[in-house]
Amino acid sequence: xxxxxxxxxxxxxxxxxxxxxxxxxxxxxxxxxxxxxxxxxxxxxxxxxxxxxxxxxxxxxxxxxxxxxxxxxxxxxxxxxxxxxxxxxxxxxxxxxxxxxxxxxxxxxxxxxxxxxxxxxxxxxxxxxxxxxxxxxxxxxxxxxxxxxxxxxxxxxxxxxxxxxxxxxxxxxxxxxxxxxxxxxxxxxxxxxxxxxxxxxxxxxxxxxxxxxxxxxxxxxxxxxxxxxxxxxxxxxxxxxxxxxxxxxxxxxxxxxxxxxxxxxxxxxxxxxxxxxxxxxxxxxxxxxxxxxxxxxxxxxxxxxxxxxxxxxxxxxxxxxxxxxxxxxxxxxxxxxxxxxxxxxxxxxxxxxxxxxxxxxxxxxxxxxxxxxxxxxxxxxxxxxxxxxxxxxxxxxxxxxxxxxxxxxxxxxxxxxxxxxxxxxxxxxxxxxxx
Amino acid sequence: xxxxxxxxxxxxxxxxxxxxxxxxxxxxxxxxxxxxxxxxxxxxxxxxxxxxxxxxxxxxxxxxxxxxxxxxxxxxxxxxxxxxxxxxxxxxxxxxxxxxxxxxxxxxxxxxxxxxxxxxxxxxxxxxxxxxxxxxxxxxxxxxxxxxxxxxxxxxxxxxxxxxxxxxxxxxxxxxxxxxxxxxxxxxxxxxxxxxxxxxxxxxxxxxxxxxxxxxxxxxxxxxxxxxxxxxxxxxxxxxxxxxxxxxxxxxxxxxxxx
Numbered sequence: 002x003x004x005x006x007x008x009x010x011x012x013x014x015x016x017x018x019x020x021x022x023x024x025x026x027x028x029x030x031x032x033x034x035x036x037x038x039x040x041x042x043x044x045x046x047x048x049x050x051x052x053x054x055x056x057x058x059x060x061x062x063x064x065x066x067x068x069x070x071x072x073x074x075x076x077x078x079x080x081x082x083x084x085x086x087x088x089x090x091x092x093x094x095x096x097x098x099x100x101x102x103x104x105x106x107x108x109x110x111x112x113x114x115x116x117x118x119x120x121x122x123x124x125x126x127x128x129x130x131x132x133x134x135x136x137x138x139x140x141x142x143x144x145x146x147x148x149x150x151x152x153x154x155x156x157x158x159x160x161x162x163x164x165x166x167x168x169x170x171x172x173x174x175x176x177x178x179x180x181x182x183x184x185x186x187x188x189x190x191x192x193x194x195x196x197x198x199x200x201x202x203x204x205x206x207x208x209x210x211x212x213x214x215x216x217x218x219x220x221x222x223x224x225x226x227x228x229x230x231x232x233x234x235x236x237x238x239x240x241x242x243x244x245x246x247x248x249x250x251x252x253x254x255x256x257x258x259x260x261x262x263x264x265x266x267x268x269x270x271x272x273x274x275x276x277x278x279x280x281x282x283x284x285x286x287x288x289x290x291x292x293x294x295x296x297x298x299x300x301x302x303x304x305x306x307x308x309x310x311x312x313x314x315x316x317x318x319x320x321x322x323x324x325x326x327x328x329x330x331x332x333x334x335x336x337x338x339x340x341x342x343x344x345x346x347x348x349x350x351x352x353x354x355x356x357x358x359x360x361x362x363x364x365x366x367x368x369x370x371x372x373x374x375x376x377x378x379x380x381x382x383x384x385x386x387x388x389x390x391x392x393x394x395x396x397x398x399x400x401x402x403x404x405x406x407x408x409x410x411x412x413x414x415x416x417x418x419x420x421x422x423x424x425x426x427x428x429x430x431x432x433x434x435x436x
Numbered sequence: 437x438x439x440x441x442x443x444x445x446x447x448x449x450x451x452x453x454x455x456x457x458x459x460x461x462x463x464x465x466x467x468x469x470x471x472x473x474x475x476x477x478x479x480x481x482x483x484x485x486x487x488x489x490x491x492x493x494x495x496x497x498x499x500x501x502x503x504x505x506x507x508x509x510x511x512x513x514x515x516x517x518x519x520x521x522x523x524x525x526x527x528x529x530x531x532x533x534x535x536x537x538x539x540x541x542x543x544x545x546x547x548x549x550x551x552x553x554x555x556x557x558x559x560x561x562x563x564x565x566x567x568x569x570x571x572x573x574x575x576x577x578x579x580x581x582x583x584x585x586x587x588x589x590x591x592x593x594x595x596x597x598x599x600x601x602x603x604x605x606x607x608x609x610x611x612x613x614x615x616x617x618x619x620x621x622x623x624x625x626x627x628x629x630x631x632x633x634x635x636x637x638x639x640x641x642x643x644x645x646x647x648x649x650x651x652x653x654x655x656x657x658x659x660x661x662x663x664x665x666x667x668x669x670x671x672x673x674x675x676x677x678x679x680x681x682x683x684x685x686x687x688x689x690x691x692x693x694x695x
Contacts, residue, residue, distance in 0.1 A: 063619075256592025257541035261506045265546060268510035273518075289504065318622040322644050323637035370635040373502050373627030374587040379618050395504030408632040409503050417508050420494035421460040422631055431490040433462070433469040434439040434476070 003095040010092035010222075017226035024233040028305055031343040035298035040249050047248045050384070055247040060382040074125040075240070077118035078161065081168070084115050088222055098175075101187050109190040112172065116194045123165040130158045140311030145330045150236065150309055157237045160228055167221040173198035174214035181207055239308035243383040246306040249299055250384035255375040258392060264288065264400075289396025292357040293339040296393060303385040304335035313377035313387055319370040326370035328377035328387035334362035335390060359394050365404060368394050439476055441490040442523060452487040455525050457539070457552075459532035460495050461662035467669065468662035474691035475531050475555055481694050482567040486529070492519060496538040503628035510546075513538075517548035531555040531687055533588035533661045534626075540593065554589060556599040556660045559690055563605060570605050574693040577607035581689075582654035584613070584645070584668060585620035586661035599660045599686050606693060611652045621645050625663035646671025650681060657683045 053059045058075065061068035090099050101108045133141050133154060146154070172195030178186040180199065191199065202210060232238055269277035290296050293304075313328035314320040320327045338358045359368075368391055377387045398404040405413070412422045420427050445452055456479065462472040479486050497512035520528075528550050530536050539552040553561075562568045581603055589595040596617045603610050615621040624634065624641030634640055646668050649657045657672070659665045662685070669683045 254537075254541050254593050256537040256588055258501060260542070260545045261510075264506040265510050268507060268514060272511065272514055288506065316619070318624060318641045318644070319635070319637070321621070322639040322641050324635045326635070366635055369632075370637075371627050372587070372622045372624060372629050372641065374622035375591040376587075376619075376622065379591050392502070392504070395502075396506060397504075399504035400506060405503065405505075406632050409628065412628070412631040413500055413503070413505050413508055416495045416497070416500055416512060420512070421464055422495060422499055423460070423464055425464045427494075428491055430458075430463045430493055431439070431441070431488065433458075433464075433472055434437055434488075436437070436469075436473065 007093065007095045013223065013226065014089070014092070017229060021229050021233070024230070027343060027347070028233055028238075031339050032298050032301045032305065034294050034339065034342060034346075035296050035301040036294075038297040038299055040299065043252055046252055047250075050247045050250050050252075051244055053247075054250070054382070054384055055244045058382065060380070063380075070125045070128060073118075073121035074129070074161070077122035077125070078240075080118055081115050081122070084112070084168075085222075085225060088218070092222065097185060098187060098189065101189050106190070109192070112189065113193050116169070116172065116192050119165045119168050120194055123162060126158045126161045126165075130155065130162070133158070140315045140329075143311060143314065143327065143329075145311065145314065145327050145333065146309065150333065153235050153237075154309070156231075157235060160224065160231070164221060164224050164228065167217045167224060169195050169198060171195075171214060171217035171221055173202060174210050174217060177202035177205065178207065178210050178214060181210070183207060183211075236307065236309045239306050239383055242302065242306035246302055247384050249302065251386065251389075255378055259389070261288070261396070287397065288400035289398070290390070290393035291359045291397045291401070293335060293342055295397070296335070296358075296390060300335065300386075300390050300393075301339050303387075303390075304332050304339060306383050307332040307336065307385055308383065309333060310382070312380040312382065313385075316376040316380045318372055318374060318376065324367075324370040325364065326367040328391075331363060331367070331387045331390055332385060334358065338362050359397060363394060365398060368398065369406065371395075437473060437476060437480075439490075440487040442487040443490070443492065445487050446523065451524075453485040454527045454529050455520075455523075456486050456488050457528050457530040457532075457535055458488055458493060459530055459535045459662070461666075462531055463493070465662060465666065467666060471531055471662060471665070471685040471687050474685065475687040477691045478559065478562075478568060478687060478694065481691075482562050484562075484567075489519070494519075496535045496543075498534040498538050499628040499631060501538075501542070502626070513543060513546050513548070517543055517546055520548060520550065525550060528552045529555055529558045531660075531662065531685070533586045533592075534663070537588045537592050554593075554595060554598075554660070556589065556602060556686055557595060559686065560598040560602050563602065568690070569695045570690070570693045571695050573607060576656070576689060576693060578609070579656060580609045580611055580652070580654040581606070581656045581658050582611050582613055582649050582652045583616075583658045583660075584623065584649060584664055585617060586659065586664050587620070587622050587626050589660055590620055591618055599658070602686055602690060603658055606689065608656075611654055613648045613652055615648065621648065623659075623661075623664040623667035625667045630663050630666070640671075642667035642671040643674060646675060650675060650677055655681060656689070657681060658686055658689060659683060660686050 058068060058072060061071055087100050091097055172192055175186055176191060176195055176199035179188050266277050287295065293301060309329060311329045317326065317328050335358060371391045373388060375388060415422055415424050419425060440452065442452065442455065458472055461468040494516055495512055496516060497509035501509035528539055533554060536552055536554045539550055583600055583603055585596065600610065621644065622641060623645050649668065657668050659668060665683055665685055672678055672681055672683055
């Protein structure tokens with residue numbers, strides 16, 4: 002009987018881990034479809050960002066109340082996973098609470114701590130679920146989230162609530178069995194929260210308690226495996242990617258735009274050929290980005306890291322005044338498109354009707370509305386830059402499609418010919434001093 | 437007003453300490469010209485050894501780069517850097533956050549490395565060093581002032597305090613808008629928006645921002661960017677509040693408070 006359970010557990014774990022790692026490899030391959038970009042400088046500052054932004058969730062604290070709740074859920078969820086280690090060993094070895102004997106009273110302390118954390122996770126998730134679905138927060142009722150993304154957010158919260166409830170049920174049934182003197186269930190002492198529930202289990206028979214305990218144990222671990230495999234399809238992937246994304250975050254001032262050496266070189270060839278690098282011109286396939294594969298791998302990792310919280314869009318001046326642009330949608334579109342490209346690659350099918358990120362996912366009107374104010378970049382808790390993608394798409398529009406509004410074309414001409422965005426005579430540049 | 441031009445100074449064997457980069461708005465926009473003249477007044481008052489490029493100055497290329505036209509940006513950058521390097525310019529002050537950002541963050545990669553300082557920080561330093569003094573109980577004392585953060589000073593380059601410290605010198609009542617500092621709302625001009633119509637929406641960005649400023653009941657909206665100044669001035673006009681609230685650059689405020 003135990004052997005069957007063990008075999009079942011081992012094969013289930015193997016399947017779960019296999020599927021998860023397969024999907025992660027797929028995501029990693031997709032990210033690497035982006036253009037190469039060397040990010041290896043200032044290691045110390047990068048680790049500092051991992052500590053402050055990812056572990057410390059520094060930017061979440063721009064709204065302290067929400068930050069504390071989120072921290073509970075995050076810290077709780079991560080730390081409770083230590084318990085998974087024991088569950089995992091028990092499952093494989095057919096043991097029950099393998100560490101209880103060795104650790105003694107420290108074990109009781111540990112599980113107590115986990116229970117407190119689990120209660121924090123549970124209440125945090127309940128509050129978030131209510132907040133998300135009843136308070137009419139603009140970033141949650143936004144049409145960006147219509148359909149699957151809105152359900153995704155709720156599924157995650159419900160899954161966490163269920164997992165925590167199962168954890169409590171499992172401990173409570175276990176304690177009730179201990180109290181009934183079942184020799185399989187080693188006396189661990191009463192735990193803070195499940196201890197309260199255990200007393201309500203008093204009237205249950207031993208066999209039904211055993212069924213409750215085993216079902217909760219199995220559902221909990223199967224739930225964990227399911228959650229693990231749901232992650233890579235969900236916006237919730239940020240719990241993993243927030244860390245590398247903080248490490249690879251841009252360290253330069255936000256005002257700095259990436260240089261385009263290829264264009265610099267072409268301009269030098271025209272204006273001052275002796276300064277130009279004659280070998281460089283061939284390297285650029287196209288100017289700016291038309292599709293996800295023209296973006297850097299960091300842009301694509303940004304897209305997979307995005308948890309669709311919408312703080313970017315809530316701060317965006319264009320979104321706030323009802324323009325089509327929403328920085329969150331830029332990130333969601335980028336992820337949807339790279340997933341599509343990845344699928345096509347896997348099935349070997351051709352890029353149907355030449356779809357691309359620009360035009361098919363992100364429209365010209367959206368791109369035009371950006372003021373490059375960096376509010377989205379400032380707000381993002383997980384170090385994403387929607388602006389960087391917007392700029393690269395704008396570059397493609399202007400330099401490859403010559404797609405500019407009339408006023409901009411005039412402005413370009415004025416700057417090129419009169420050295421100012423307006424049509425003034427350059428000789429009148431210092432006329433202001435005549436007054 | 438007499439303003440020293442770099443080429444003339446060099447021809448007569450003088451080298452100024454600092455180049456005042458006027459920028460396109462400061463040179464051509466009638467409203468921004470007033471800011472330029474106010475800043476020159478302060479430079480003169482503090483006896484700063486400065487010069488402008490005059491007719492030789494060109495757009496830094498900020499709006500074209502942000503619109504996506506890297507070619508024109510590189511052309512402008514190249515010409516400006518060549519010129520500044522040929523004059524061996526070391527230090528630049530400018531009243532435009534967009535020019536400031538381009539010099540500070542984008543020209544170094546193209547061979548143009550200069551010490552650049554925005555006029556808000558420059559004015560702050562001059563006050564700290566005692567080069568300029570402000571009148572006690574000047575025309576701003578007791579007035580309510582709200583400061584609008586320029587994106588290219590604030591978020592882009594982390595300059596939040598210098599302009600505020602300047603305003604605190606005035607004996608005025610400094611009130612903050614709800615969205616200030618790193619939460620500041622853009623005026624709507626950046627990213628080359630200044631040079632085209634806004635996209636369709638339910639409001640305009642400058643109206644949204646100006647209304648926020650008006651709701652502080654300030655008498656003055658202080659700005660540190662000629663483009664923010666234009667956007668907010670338009671916003672005040674649209675709200676028909678010109679009699680109640682003025683949009684002024686920090687240089688204008690300081691110039692009219694000099695002892």
